[in-house]
Amino acid sequence: MNAKSFRGHWWLPGLSDDVAPGQLVVDESGRCALELVGSLDLCAGAALEHPGDPDAKAIRQERVRVIHGQVRGRPVTLLNCFAGDADGLSHRARSRIDIRVQDALIGAHVEHDEPAFSSAIVELENLTGWLGTEGQIDRQSNAEGESAALTRPDDLKAEIDGWTITARRILQPFHSEVSHAKASVSSHVAAYLVVRAPGPRPARDYHAIILEFMDLLTLASGRPCGQITLTLIHRENQVLRERDGSNYEIDTRVEAFGGRIHTAEPQSAGPHDWDFRFRCVDLSFAQIVPAWMRLRRRTADACNVFFGLQYARPTYTEARLLLVAIVADALSAGLGGTSPLKERGSYRNRLRELAAIPDQQAVHSIMADIEMWVRDLLQARNSLAHTGNDDAERDIFELEWVTSSLLTLVLMAQLGMPADVQRRAASTVLKPPWS
Structure with a gap:
């Protein structure tokens, strides 16, 4: 998306008489920032995050739940706002303040968490x-x-x-x-x-x-x-x-x-x-969407890390490998109630149980020896977690790829993907490119 800017006037909910001009800037990534000319009293009662907490003064000064505005005749709501650079010690003395904004809603005035x-x-x-x-x-x-x-x-x-x-x-x-x-x-x-x-x-x-x-x-x-x-x-x-x-x-x-x-x-x-x-x-849309959302919620801890790796991969292979090893453990815990993972045994056994969930022909397309993978991942995880170094003989880039591919097959199997779909994925896009 192209960068956008919205010039208008801004105030805190319930304090519409205290208005400051300014510009909301939305950059190419969607990140939002409000550049105020003048200032607002961000410690005013309507803006408090914890109005009944006497120890929340620092939070009150840093985070404001809601700021309202009017831009070209359109109402605007800014949610979860964080004060940044300013040129004065008090809001009355300031001629400028920059505010980071988590979410900007162009077209309505709403309150914090309002079911609108x-x-x-x-x-x-x-x-x-x-x-x-x-x-x-x-x-x-x-x-x-x-x-x-x-x-x-x-x-x-x-x-x-x-x-x-x-x-x-x-x-x-x-x-x-x-x-x-x-x-x-x-x-x-x-x-x-x-x-x-x-x-x-x-x-x-x-x-x-x-x-x-x-x-x-x-x-x-x-x-x-x-x-x-x-x-x-x-x-x-x-x-x-x-x-x-x-x-x-x-x-x-x-x-x-x-x-x-x-x-x-x-x-x-x-x-x-x-x-x-x-x-x-x-798999039909009517089947796959609810099945995925239930699976995603049941394995939230594992999926948060696993998909975080997809959206913003760490630079170092060692970090990625340690994280996928952690995902494997969390996925085992998340699936424990309804999958073959009945007991929380050793990490070694939990890896074996994970590898048993997908179609076995698909699994063997991405790894020739499950026991070797279990041994190598366990050794690499322990070395990285305890010393920060990897002294395994196996290429850790390959080990990370294979582990991520297996986790993908586990999620596909739990989602209800047929064996032939798992095999197709394993033999084409999931297998290591050098195999």
């Missing part, structure tokens, strides 16, 4: 490729020429805990471009999700469920999949007036911005069909 939004519309990287274009594109060629047709498929819908997640695809009409040398005709297919809550929810609840879906796409594609755009739909519609004096209502759409661990690059080349470990055609 009924649904959300989100674009995610690689969603279109994961859903597939089978049945959408019909291309025919003969001696007389070529023809192509696009068909919009039906929506795909899944439900979990009262939430409804709908995948929709849109088609761009064919258009032509003419240059001095040639003429071209093109179109495209794009997908987005509509996330609808069982009742009005705060913005952070949508962030949580969207992150879970991003992790699903990251697992499926083998590359980080980020959020491209997010629009929240406010629970209250806008009421507009027709020329004849009658009223009509439209959705109140709120643009949401905020820094993320991975910055989406929607214009970059995406994976081909064969680059995915699995796609939506391998």
Whole structure:
């Protein structure tokens, strides 16, 4: 996304008489910063994070839950704001203050954690490729020429805990471009999700469920999949007036911005069909989405670290290897209640039990000897955890790759992916490139 700036006036909730001009800047990664000309009393009662805690003075001065604003006639809410550089000791003496903002909502005034939004519309990287274009594109060629047709498929819908997640695809009409040398005709297919809550929810609840879906796409594609755009739909519609004096209502759409661990690059080349470990055609959308979200929540500790490695990989292989070794242990604990992992035995036994979960032909495609892998990972984990050095004979880059691939197969198996899908992934995109 391109950088954006919003100039307007800003105040604390309940203190609309104390207003400061300033500019909200959203950079290419979505990170937000408010540059105030003048200052606000960030210690005022409406801004306190812990209003009843007498020991929270330092926190009060650093973090403000909500700042409201007005930009070009549009209401703006800034959530979880942190004061930074300023040029005075008190707010009355300041002529400038910089504030870091976790989330910016352009289009509505809401309070901290207010259940204000009924649904959300989100674009995610690689969603279109994961859903597939089978049945959408019909291309025919003969001696007389070529023809192509696009068909919009039906929506795909899944439900979990009262939430409804709908995948929709849109088609761009064919258009032509003419240059001095040639003429071209093109179109495209794009997908987005509509996330609808069982009742009005705060913005952070949508962030949580969207992150879970991003992790699903990251697992499926083998590359980080980020959020491209997010629009929240406010629970209250806008009421507009027709020329004849009658009223009509439209959705109140709120643009949401905020820094993320991975910055989406929607214009970059995406994976081909064969680059995915699995796609939506391998298991129905209605099955895979709730199954994944239940699995993701059951194994939250393991998945938080595992997907963190996908979104922002540490520089050193030693750090990555130690983290995947930790993920293996956490995944064993998370699966203990409903998988073959009945007892919390030794780390060595927990690794063996993990390796027994996926299809065994798929496992043997990524590692020839399970016992050797167990021994090598145990030795490497102990060496790295205790001394910070690795004295194993095995190449730790290979060991990290193989362990990550096995963890992927475990998640795929627990997700319900058929054996042939696991085998296909293991024999193509998961096996070490030098094997």
